[in-house]
Amino acid sequence: MPTSSPATAASSLPAIAQQTRDSARNLATQPTAVRDQALESIAQALEAASADILAANQADCEAATAAGLSAALFARLKLDETKLKGAIAGIRDVARLPDPIGAVQLHRELDQGLVLTRLACPLGVVGVIFEARPDAVMQIASLAIKSGNGVILKGGQEAVRSCEALVAAIHRGLAQTDIAPTVVQLLTTREETLALLKLDQYVDLIIPRGSNSFVRFVQDNTRIPVLGHAEGICHLYVDKAADVQKAIAIAVDAKTQYPAACNAIETLLVHQAIASEFLLEAVVALQLRNVELRGDDRTLDILNITTATEADWSTEYSDLILAIKIVNTLDEAIAHINTYGSRHTEAIATENAETAATFMAQVDAAGVFHNCSTRFADGFRYGFGAEVGISTQKMPPRGPVGLDGLVTYKYQLVGNGQIVATYAGTNAKPFTHRDL
Amino acid sequence: MPTSSPATAASSLPAIAQQTRDSARNLATQPTAVRDQALESIAQALEAASADILAANQADCEAATAAGLSAALFARLKLDETKLKGAIAGIRDVARLPDPIGAVQLHRELDQGLVLTRLACPLGVVGVIFEARPDAVMQIASLAIKSGNGVILKGGQEAVRSCEALVAAIHRGLAQTDIAPTVVQLLTTREETLALLKLDQYVDLIIPRGSNSFVRFVQDNTRIPVLGHAEGICHLYVDKAADVQKAIAIAVDAKTQYPAACNAIETLLVHQAIASEFLLEAVVALQLRNVELRGDDRTLDILNITTATEADWSTEYSDLILAIKIVNTLDEAIAHINTYGSRHTEAIATENAETAATFMAQVDAAGVFHNCSTRFADGFRYGFGAEVGISTQKMPPRGPVGLDGLVTYKYQLVGNGQIVATYAGTNAKPFTHRDL
Numbered sequence: 001m002p003t004s005s006p007a008t009a010a011s012s013l014p015a016i017a018q019q020t021r022d023s024a025r026n027l028a029t030q031p032t033a034v035r036d037q038a039l040e041s042i043a044q045a046l047e048a049a050s051a052d053i054l055a056a057n058q059a060d061c062e063a064a065t066a067a068g069l070s071a072a073l074f075a076r077l078k079l080d081e082t083k084l085k086g087a088i089a090g091i092r093d094v095a096r097l098p099d100p101i102g103a104v105q106l107h108r109e110l111d112q113g114l115v116l117t118r119l120a121c122p123l124g125v126v127g128v129i130f131e132a133r134p135d136a137v138m139q140i141a142s143l144a145i146k147s148g149n150g151v152i153l154k155g156g157q158e159a160v161r162s163c164e165a166l167v168a169a170i171h172r173g174l175a176q177t178d179i180a181p182t183v184v185q186l187l188t189t190r191e192e193t194l195a196l197l198k199l200d201q202y203v204d205l206i207i208p209r210g211s212n213s214f215v216r217f218v219q220d221n222t223r224i225p226v227l228g229h230a231e232g233i234c235h236l237y238v239d240k241a242a243d244v245q246k247a248i249a250i251a252v253d254a255k256t257q258y259p260a261a262c263n264a265i266e267t268l269l270v271h272q273a274i275a276s277e278f279l280l281e282a283v284v285a286l287q288l289r290n291v292e293l294r295g296d297d298r299t300l301d302i303l304n305i306t307t308a309t310e311a312d313w314s315t316e317y318s319d320l321i322l323a324i325k326i327v328n329t330l331d332e333a334i335a336h337i338n339t340y341g342s343r344h345t346e347a348i349a350t351e352n353a354e355t356a357a358t359f360m361a362q363v364d365a366a367g368v369f370h371n372c373s374t375r376f377a378d379g380f381r382y383g384f385g386a387e388v389g390i391s392t393q394k395m396p397p398r399g400p401v402g403l404d405g406l407v408t409y410k411y412q413l414v415g416n417g418q419i420v421a422t423y424a425g426t427n428a429k430p431f432t433h434r435d436l
Numbered sequence: 437m438p439t440s441s442p443a444t445a446a447s448s449l450p451a452i453a454q455q456t457r458d459s460a461r462n463l464a465t466q467p468t469a470v471r472d473q474a475l476e477s478i479a480q481a482l483e484a485a486s487a488d489i490l491a492a493n494q495a496d497c498e499a500a501t502a503a504g505l506s507a508a509l510f511a512r513l514k515l516d517e518t519k520l521k522g523a524i525a526g527i528r529d530v531a532r533l534p535d536p537i538g539a540v541q542l543h544r545e546l547d548q549g550l551v552l553t554r555l556a557c558p559l560g561v562v563g564v565i566f567e568a569r570p571d572a573v574m575q576i577a578s579l580a581i582k583s584g585n586g587v588i589l590k591g592g593q594e595a596v597r598s599c600e601a602l603v604a605a606i607h608r609g610l611a612q613t614d615i616a617p618t619v620v621q622l623l624t625t626r627e628e629t630l631a632l633l634k635l636d637q638y639v640d641l642i643i644p645r646g647s648n649s650f651v652r653f654v655q656d657n658t659r660i661p662v663l664g665h666a667e668g669i670c671h672l673y674v675d676k677a678a679d680v681q682k683a684i685a686i687a688v689d690a691k692t693q694y695p696a697a698c699n700a701i702e703t704l705l706v707h708q709a710i711a712s713e714f715l716l717e718a719v720v721a722l723q724l725r726n727v728e729l730r731g732d733d734r735t736l737d738i739l740n741i742t743t744a745t746e747a748d749w750s751t752e753y754s755d756l757i758l759a760i761k762i763v764n765t766l767d768e769a770i771a772h773i774n775t776y777g778s779r780h781t782e783a784i785a786t787e788n789a790e791t792a793a794t795f796m797a798q799v800d801a802a803g804v805f806h807n808c809s810t811r812f813a814d815g816f817r818y819g820f821g822a823e824v825g826i827s828t829q830k831m832p833p834r835g836p837v838g839l840d841g842l843v844t845y846k847y848q849l850v851g852n853g854q855i856v857a858t859y860a861g862t863n864a865k866p867f868t869h870r871d872l
Contacts, residue, residue, distance in 0.1 A: 025774070029797045108819055114808060116818060123830050124800065204830040219659060225831045246853035253855035338461070360848050361465045364560065372550060372851030381859070382552060382847070383544055383869035394559050394640040395661045396832060399847050411818070411835050412796050415808030417682035419689035423817070433819035 013195045016185055017152065017202035020125050023180035024150030028122045030179060032099040038177040039095040039142050043088050045173030046138065049165065050084060056165035057134060064158050077132040077159055087135040094142040097385040100403040101148050109434040111423070114415040120407045122148030123204040127196050129154045129218065130209040134162035140207075141170055141184045143386055147406035152203065154187040154196060163188070197222035205406070207389050212316065227405055229392035231316050231342040232262025234374045237333040237359065239350035240273035246371060247349035248282045251322075253373040254347065256289040260318045262390060263345050263367075263377040267313060267323045269333045275326045276302050291320045298326040313340040330355055334362050341365060343392045345377040345399075366392060366399035449631045452621055453588065453638035456561050459616035460586030464558045466615060468535040474613040475531040475578050479524050481609030482574065485601065486520060492601035493570060500594050513568040513595055523571040530578040533821040536839040537584050545870040547859070550851040556843045558584030559640040563632050565590045565654065566645040570598035576643075577606050577620045579822055583842035588639065590623040590632060599624070633658035641842070643825050648752065663841055665828035667778040668698025669752050670810045673769040673795065675786035676709035682807060683785035684718045687758075689809040690783065692725040696754045698826060699781050699803075699813040703749060703759045705769045711762045712738055727756045734762040749776040766791055770798050777801060779828045781813040781835075802828060802835035 027035070046053070057079040064074055106118035126149050130136045137153060144151035155163040163186055171181035187196065197206065200223045207227045208218040215228045236254055238247045254265040270278055279302050286293060294308035303324075312323040313336070327333045337346050345367035348359040360368040367377045377400060379387025384402030391398050397405040422429050463471070482489070493515040500510055542554035562585050566572045573589060580587035591599035599622055607617035623632065632639065636659045643663045644654040651664045672690055674683045690701040706714055715738050722729060730744035739760075748759040749772070763769045773782050781803035784795040796804040803813045813836060815823025820838030827834050833841040858865050 025798060025800065110812070110817060110819065114812075223655060225661075225829070243853070249853060249855050253857050257856050257860065356850075362461060364461065365846065367847045367849065369849040370851065372849055372854040373856050375856035376546070376550075376849055376851075376854070377847070381546060381856070381867065383546065383867065393661070394844050396844055398844055408830050408832050408834055410801065411803045411813070413803065413805040413808055413812055414792075415806065415812075417679070417685060418808040418812070419685050420693050420809050420811035420817070421689050424693065431817065431819065 013187070013192060014199060014202065017125065017199050019182050020150040020152055020185050021202050023182040024122065024125050024148070027145065027150065027179050027183050028101070028124075028148040030148070032102070034178055035099075035145055035148065036095040038145055038174060038179045039091050041176045042142065042145075042170050042173035043091045045169045045176075046084075046088050046091070046166070049169035049172070050081070053084060053162065053165045053169065054079065054081065056161040060134075060159055060161045067158070069158060073132050073158070077134065077162075079134055079162060083135060087138040091138055091142040094139075094146050094386055097146065097403060100146070100407045105409055107436045109436055110413070110431050111418065111429065112432065114413065114418045115436065117412045117414075118409050119412060121410050123406055123408050125150040125152060125203050126406060127152045127154070127199070127203045127206045127224070128209065129193055129196070129206070131156045132159050134159045134166060136209065137163055137166045137170075137186075139386075141167075143388055143403060143406060145179065145183065147403050149406055150183045150185075152185045152187060152196060154193050157188070157190065160188050194221065197224065200224045209389070227389050227391050227397070227401060229262060229342070229344060229390050231392070232264070232344045232390075233267070233314065233316050233340060233342040234263055234265045234345045235267045235269055235337050235341060235347070236265045236374065237269040237327075237330075237337070237346075237348045238271060238274060238278050239330065239333075239348055239352065239355055239359075240271035241352035241355060242271075242274060242278065242349040243351055243371075244274070244278050244281060247278060248285050250347065250349055250371070250373050251282055252285050252289060254375055255286065255291055255322050256320065257373070257375050259320050261375065262316075263374050264318075265322070265347070265374055266315065266317055267325060267340070269336060270299075270324065270326050271330075271333070272298070272326050272328055275299070279303055279324070286322065289320070291322050293322055293324060295324040296326060299324045316342075330358060334359060338362075338364050343394070344390070345369060345374040347372065347374050366390075449623070449628060450635065450638065453561065453635050455618050456586040456588055456621050457638050459618040460558065460561050460584070463581065463586065463615050463619050464537070464560075464584040466584070468538070470614055471535075471581055471584065472531040474581055474610060474615045475527050477612045478578065478581075478606050478609035479527045481605045481612075482520070482524050482527070482602070485605035485608070486517070489520060489598065489601045489605065490515065490517065492597040496570075496595055496597045503594070505594060509568050509594070513570065513598070515570055515598060519571060523574040527574055527578040530575075530582050530822055533582065533839060536582070536843045541845055543872040545872055546849070546867050547854065547865065548868065550849070550854045551872065553848045553850075554845050555848060557846050559842055559844050561586040561588060561639050562641045562643060562842060563588045563590070563635070563639045563660070564643045564645065565629055565632070567592045568595050570595045570602060572645065573599050573602045573606075573622075575822075577603075579824055579839060579842060581615065581619065583839050585842055586619045586621075588621045588623060588632060590629050593624070593626065596624050630657065633660065636660045645825070663825045663827050663833070663837060665698060665778070665780060665826050667752050667828070668700070668780045669703070669750065669776060669778040670699060670701045670781045671703045671705055671773050671777060671783070672701045672810065673705040673763075673766075673773070673782075673784045674707060674710060674714050675766065675769075675784055675788065675791055675795075676707035677788035677791060678707075678710060678714065678785040679787055679807075680710070680714050680717060683714060684721050686783065686785055686807070686809050687718055688721050688725060690811055691722065691727055691758050692756065693809070693811050695756050697811065698752075699810050700754075701758070701783070701810055702751065702753055703761065703776070705772060706735075706760065706762050707766075707769070708734070708762050708764055711735070715739055715760070722758065725756070727758050729758055729760060731760040732762060735760045752778075766794060770795060774798075774800050779830070780826070781805060781810040783808065783810050802826075
């Protein structure tokens, strides 16, 4: 297991990456059944190694306790039998998902006997950098194998024993199959993270899973495409034509159902015509859930809460705090969102279909929602089966990304000796461009 | 026309970009007919301004002559009546292309009354940096407007008068429509190029059109996604089962039909079993077209040509030079391509279908071709109608990119008050996830 040994120096990383790339190229040509069978083999190897894995995790947890790790991080680090069984079941779920590779996206005759096909194919090698939670190893490795990609994992230092035990089991599982264990690699040192970001020759996509500042750091230090989001500043706009009860239920859910999630709302925008009616009732529901409210001047005329400052409009609280601003018009709400939002998910509560349509057309975000909670922005809820991340970038893949975020495509052109000179110049033969 | 004035300071660029963004948001909501009509209005304004445009270009050409501009650059700079008419006809062609925005890519019921739709929508603002050729202004502006995007153009200094006259006419054309002229902006100074690359708040995609080193410079100096290719190192592999005549015709076309193109081949790989037969005949055809040949040691045993060095395998000649290497196996050819190729377009000549299939599956490139010239890798030849560029990146869009490279998508979710709490926890309501 040279790749999971602490002795692995960053200087050998290109060699590891090249090996992963080579193994991944072979994996990419394996049929669906072989890749799915490999996932089953991994699941069985993890079951067989459960005791070792839990013992390794126990050692990580003891070290974490000694080091005074925060309760939140500790909760993510801790792996018990139930969590491990759940993660192994998740691997079998991934095996059952439709194969993301091989789909024909375009099939076109350019001329008689010259046929173009666009085929979904794996990206190659994906680098994933994650924090404490060791269960991410199983989830990511299974998504990578399903989609025909190699993966270089970099786990958090606090989870090193757990990650090594997990990857050792995954390697044992793969050793029973036609897929080289080296498609899954584990890095364990902080220096390797930086080195990984420089490997644009070998790594096709980086998925950072961590804090906003970490994602931003990754984006600023690599030429490799990054799938992720640096911020989730989402809004709910309560229109003058909103159903107040619906709007309150949505506001409460979007703020409190899981406040640390990136798709939770940070700011409530309220149309002035409905402000008193809505806010006086909403404040009770929100404060009942211990939400701290901060308002602009006009909100303070209605509610006795803290003053919101300019900084509040661009802050992702990730906590039970909600900023409130009263707007005069739909346009003002849209402008506020397009200025301060992070293009993640934005919602409107209104019974007016035309107003909703304008909002959904003009708001610039991966998700624009009407009369439902922003918390629905999630790969599982969208029915993607598995989520590799949520992207707030404009270029696809955007929003919640399923397995299709781990594939690209290639054009195959098959002829019988055709040359371009035939189709160029004064006597150029025309193309037929007929979709098949 | 503040944006095309030389007085525009780089410091005001964020303001210009913000203005473009605002105008583009309005453009994005305009129906197909309005955008197509705007293109017709631009075409008419350009026709009306033809004399001014040609005079401005004449002044640019005189300055270029005085400055000793290379003949190649001068040819690209020079705009005559035929070229201008052709470019204006191109704008009307773009108007006739299918609308790339508004397409429904996914339509799914998550639960009764909770419906998810994925819709193609514009990116926002595209920054395009190009060299001498002023006709690019017309092509890019029309593609941007068709796809609902704002565009910030940065033309070469040598074409400044031409670009200003063209953009002035485009603005006059747009002034007759519901689309704000500020969706098309022109920058003219070198300082503004660097400043543009820093505007990741406002610009969603950069398309550099220039030398490989320029594209690389852009990639290294921006956080904005870059659509382009730094290199085009393409190969033709002549398999042992190749039809020699077909292989020669393809090699000649792929090298000589337009040697400066990124999809021209730089290296010929030849299976040892066919090397003598193929090379002895191919050398005649290639040298007849003035191709300079460089070979590895084994090729030199057959042909009396220059020695190829290691550097040749990774050089894009963009000229009538071709490196030749003899390989023992298909695997060796694939490994060579995957090591030295730039993932642009790779071809095999063989009559063996199985060999072709292996090559096409295992070669890692945007285009993998069988028995046809690499020169077919082109948006127009693929039937995309217009090409915004060719991408050698792994993430989509990859290969020749049409109008669909200028669009992204957004998820619209429409409900009737649904909240996530209903679908979470022990009594979670299941999703239906039914495609509509």
